[in-house]
Amino acid sequence: MEYIKKQVEEFDIGKRHLANMMGEDPENFTQEDIDRSIEYLFPSGLFEKKARPLMKHPDQVFPKQRAIQWGEDRRPFHFLFYTGKQSYYTLMHVSTAGSRKSPSSFQNASSPLLPPRVISYSDRHSLSASRWLKKEELEELLVENISIQDYNRFIQLMESLLSMPYCTIEEEFVLRYRQNLEAQSRKQAMPVLERDERGVAFSTADGRRKTSDSTVTLRDCGSGRITINGRDYLQYFPVLQDREQLMFPLQFMGMLGRFDLECTVSGGGRSSQAGALRLAISRGLLSFLSDGEMENMRQAGLLTPDPRVRERKKPGQKKARKKFTWKKR
Amino acid sequence: MALHRLSFRLRQTVTHVRSLHTSGCGQQQEATAVESEPEPFSVFRAQENDPACQSEKLIGQYYTLPPAHIKTVFPHGLPPRYQQQIKTFNEACMMVRSPALEVISYLKKTDFSKPAVRYIFYGMKGSGKTMSLCHAVHFCYTQGWLVLHIPDAHLWVKNCKELLPSSYNTSRFDQPLQATEWLRNFRITNEPLLSKIKTKQRYIWTKREFTEEGAALGELVDQGIARVKSSSDVVGAVIKELRLQSGQPESDFRMAVAVDGVNALWGRSTIKKEDKSSVDPEELTLVYNLRKLMKNDWRGFDSMDPFIPVSVPNYSEKEFESCYLYYMDRQWLQHPQSRTEEGKKEIIFLSNKNPSMMDRICAFL
Numbered sequence: 001m002e003y004i005k006k007q008v009e010e011f012d013i014g015k016r017h018l019a020n021m022m023g024e025d026p027e028n029f030t031q032e033d034i035d036r037s038i039e040y041l042f043p044s045g046l047f048e049k050k051a052r053p054l055m056k057h058p059d060q061v062f063p064k065q066r067a068i069q070w071g072e073d074r075r076p077f078h079f080l081f082y083t084g085k086q087s088y089y090t091l092m093h094v095s096t097a098g099s100r101k102s103p104s105s106f107q108n109a110s111s112p113l114l115p116p117r118v119i120s121y122s123d124r125h126s127l128s129a130s131r132w133l134k135k136e137e138l139e140e141l142l143v144e145n146i147s148i149q150d151y152n153r154f155i156q157l158m159e160s161l162l163s164m165p166y167c168t169i170e171e172e173f174v175l176r177y178r179q180n181l182e183a184q185s186r187k188q189a190m191p192v193l194e195r196d197e198r199g200v201a202f203s204t205a206d207g208r209r210k211t212s213d214s215t216v217t218l219r220d221c222g223s224g225r226i227t228i229n230g231r232d233y234l235q236y237f238p239v240l241q242d243r244e245q246l247m248f249p250l251q252f253m254g255m256l257g258r259f260d261l262e263c264t265v266s267g268g269g270r271s272s273q274a275g276a277l278r279l280a281i282s283r284g285l286l287s288f289l290s291d292g293e294m295e296n297m298r299q300a301g302l303l304t305p306d307p308r309v310r311e312r313k314k315p316g317q318k319k320a321r322k323k324f325t326w327k328k329r
Numbered sequence: 330m331a332l333h334r335l336s337f338r339l340r341q342t343v344t345h346v347r348s349l350h351t352s353g354c355g356q357q358q359e360a361t362a363v364e365s366e367p368e369p370f371s372v373f374r375a376q377e378n379d380p381a382c383q384s385e386k387l388i389g390q391y392y393t394l395p396p397a398h399i400k401t402v403f404p405h406g407l408p409p410r411y412q413q414q415i416k417t418f419n420e421a422c423m424m425v426r427s428p429a430l431e432v433i434s435y436l437k438k439t440d441f442s443k444p445a446v447r448y449i450f451y452g453m454k455g456s457g458k459t460m461s462l463c464h465a466v467h468f469c470y471t472q473g474w475l476v477l478h479i480p481d482a483h484l485w486v487k488n489c490k491e492l493l494p495s496s497y498n499t500s501r502f503d504q505p506l507q508a509t510e511w512l513r514n515f516r517i518t519n520e521p522l523l524s525k526i527k528t529k530q531r532y533i534w535t536k537r538e539f540t541e542e543g544a545a546l547g548e549l550v551d552q553g554i555a556r557v558k559s560s561s562d563v564v565g566a567v568i569k570e571l572r573l574q575s576g577q578p579e580s581d582f583r584m585a586v587a588v589d590g591v592n593a594l595w596g597r598s599t600i601k602k603e604d605k606s607s608v609d610p611e612e613l614t615l616v617y618n619l620r621k622l623m624k625n626d627w628r629g630f631d632s633m634d635p636f637i638p639v640s641v642p643n644y645s646e647k648e649f650e651s652c653y654l655y656y657m658d659r660q661w662l663q664h665p666q667s668r669t670e671e672g673k674k675e676i677i678f679l680s681n682k683n684p685s686m687m688d689r690i691c692a693f694l
Contacts, residue, residue, distance in 0.1 A: 224678055234681040235453070240690070247678050256674040 007058040207280030212268030216280040242274035394421040429464035452641035455685030482593035508560035523547035
C-alpha cells in the first residue's frame with residue numbers, strides 16, 4: 001500500500017514537471033494533455049499501442065491487489081474467506097437474504113388487499129437503457145476470478161430479484177451492477193445542409209470502401225436523376241446488383257424520387273465503388289432526416305463503413321489463406 | 330459506350346426539314362403521386378391499329394399488330410426478346426412512341442420526285458431503336474410499299490461460317506448462307522410486288538443458267554434461293570434492279586430500305602481469311618451492294634450525309650406508366666411488392682426508364 005502511495009505522489013510531481021516543461025498550467029493538466037505531451041516528447045514508431053511509452057495514474061497501471069486478508073493471529077477477517085471467492089459469495093448472500101429488507105416483508109406490511117405491482121422492464125427507463133455487467137467487469141469489481149457458471153448464477157439471481165414485486169426498492173442496489181448503454185444516441189458526424197442560389201437544399205458527403213473513394217451531392221430538387229462521373233448511372237453500372245446498392249438508402253427511407261444525385265467515384269472495382277457510393281448517399285441523407293430515422297439507418301448498417309480490406313499475402317503460403325500443397329512426406 | 334445507329338432510308342425525300350422533336354425526357358418532374366388509375370385498361374390501348382392513322386395523341390398507347398402482318402412483314406425483323414414476349418402474351422402489342430411517329434409523318438409527306446432522304450434512329454443501348462424501326466416498316470407495308478428490311482447488319486459481318494470467293498468479282502467474298510436467308514425473307518415480305526416488277530437486264534449465273542430481260546423479280550429471287558452458290562450475286566442484282574427502277578417516274582411502287590445496325594457496314598469485321606488476315610467489310614459482296622444502295626463513296630460514315638437523325642430516348646413518365654399498366658394487365662408482374670407504389674418507384678429507379686432494362690427487371694418479378 002505504501003508503495004502505491006509513493007507511486008501516486010511521484011506521479012503527481014511528474015505531472016507538474018511535465019506541465020511546466022510543456023509550458024501549460026500545472027493545475028489543470030488532464031490525462032489527455034499528458035498523453036499528448038508524452039507522444040510529442042517520446043515519438044515511437046511501434047505498431048502495438050501498448051508497447052509505447054505510457055504515463056498514467058498508478059491506479060490504472062497497477063492491477064488491483066488484495067491487502068492481506070488475515071491478521072497477526074492468522075485468522076482471516078472475513079467470515080467467508082475459506083470459500084475462496086469471498087467477495088462473490090458475500091454479494092450473492094446480500095442479494096438473496098442479506099442486510100436489506102426483503103420485498104415480501106413490504107408486502108405484508110402494507111395492506112394485503114393491494115395486488116403486488118410487478119414492474120416490467122418497459123416501465124423503467126433506467127433499466128432499459130443499461131445492460132448487465134459483463135463477466136470481466138464483474139471480476140474487476142470484485143477483484144477476484146469468477147467462473148462462467150458463477151457468473152450465470154449471479155445474473156440469474158439479479159433477474160429473479162427484478163421479477164419480484166416491489167423491486168423498485170432495490171433498484172439502486174441493482175443499478176450498481178448494470179452498465180449504461182451509451183450507444184443509443186451516439187452522434188454521427190452529420191454533413192451540413194446548405195442551400196444554393198436557387199434555394200434548393202443540398203448536402204455533400206464522402207464514402208469509402210476498400211480503396212474506392214466517392215463524393216455525393218444530394219439535391220432536393222424532386223427528380224430521381226443520378227449522374228456518376230458525368231455519366232448516366234445506367235451506363236456506369238450495367239449490373240443490377242450495383243444499382244440496387246445505390247437504391248438501398250433511398251428506398252429504406254422512402255425517398256426514391258425526391259433527390260438528384262451528383263456523384264464522383266474513383267478507385268477500386270465495380271462492387272467497392274457501389275459500396276462507397278452507398279455509404280456516401282446514406283451519410284448525405286442524414287442531414288435531411290430526424291434523429292429517430294437516423295437511428296434506424298444506423299441499425300440497418302447503412303452508416304457503418306465496411307472495414308474489410310484485402311488481406312496481405314503471407315510468405316510460405318500461396319495467397320492470404322491458401323497454403324501450398326500439403327505433402328505427408 | 331458506343332452509340333449504335335440504325336438507318337432508315339427512303340427513295341423519296343421530304344420537302345421541308347422539320348425541327349427535331351425529342352419526346353420529353355420525363356426526368357424533369359417527380360412522379361407526383363401518380364396512382365395506378367382505376368380506369369379501364371382500354372385507356373392505354375390505342376383504338377387505331379393502323380399506323381397510318383395514328384396521331385400524336387396516341388403517344389404512350391399500345392396498338393396491336395395483326396398476326397398475319399407479323400408473319401409477312403417481320404419474318405426476321407423483330408428483336409428476339411420481343412418475339413418471346415409475343416409468344417408469351419399471345420399478341421403483339423407495340424407502343425406508339427414519338428420518334429416512330431415523327432418518321433412516319435415525314436414518310437407521309439415525302440415528295441417522290443426528289444432524291445432519297447435517310448433517317449437515322451439513334452440512342453442509348455436498349456432505348457427502343459429497333460422497335461421504332463419496325464413500327465415504321467409496318468407503316469410502309471400497310472401503305473403497300475416495297476420493303477427492303479435487313480434485320481441486323483452485324484450478323485453479316487460477324488461469325489460467318491462460310492466464305493466463298495465471288496464468282497462475279499474475284500477480289501470479293503460471298504456469304505451464301507446469309508444471302509439465301511435474306512432472299513427468302515424478302516420474298517415472304519414482298520410477295521405481291523415481286524411479280525409486278527420486271528428485270529431490265531439479262532443476268533448470266535453459270536454457263537447454263539441465265540435470267541432473261543423482262544422476267545419478274547420473283548423469278549430472280551427464286552433463282553437465288555435455289556442456287557446457293559450464287560445467292561450473294563443475286564442479292565446484288567436485285568438491289569441494282571430496284572435502285573434503277575424505283576428512281577424512275579414511271580414506276581408505280583415505292584421502296585423503303587431499313588437497315589438495323591448500319592454502322593456494321595463501315596466498322597471492322599471479325600471474319601478472317603484462311604491466312605488469318607481480317608476481311609474488310611468492303612470485300613464482302615453483300616456489304617458492297619448494300620453500300621451502293623446507301624449511295625456512298627466508301628469513305629466511311631460521313632458519306633451517309635445528309636441524313637436526318639431521330640433520337641430515341643428512354644421512356645417518358647407517361648410511356649413508363651402505360652408500359653407498367655400493360656404488364657399489370659397481362660399479369661406479368663407477379664411479385665406483390667411490384668404492384669405497389671413503392672415497387673413502381675423502385676422499378677423506375679433501377680431501370681432509369683430504359684425500355685430494355687425495364688423489360689429485363691420485370692421479367693423476373
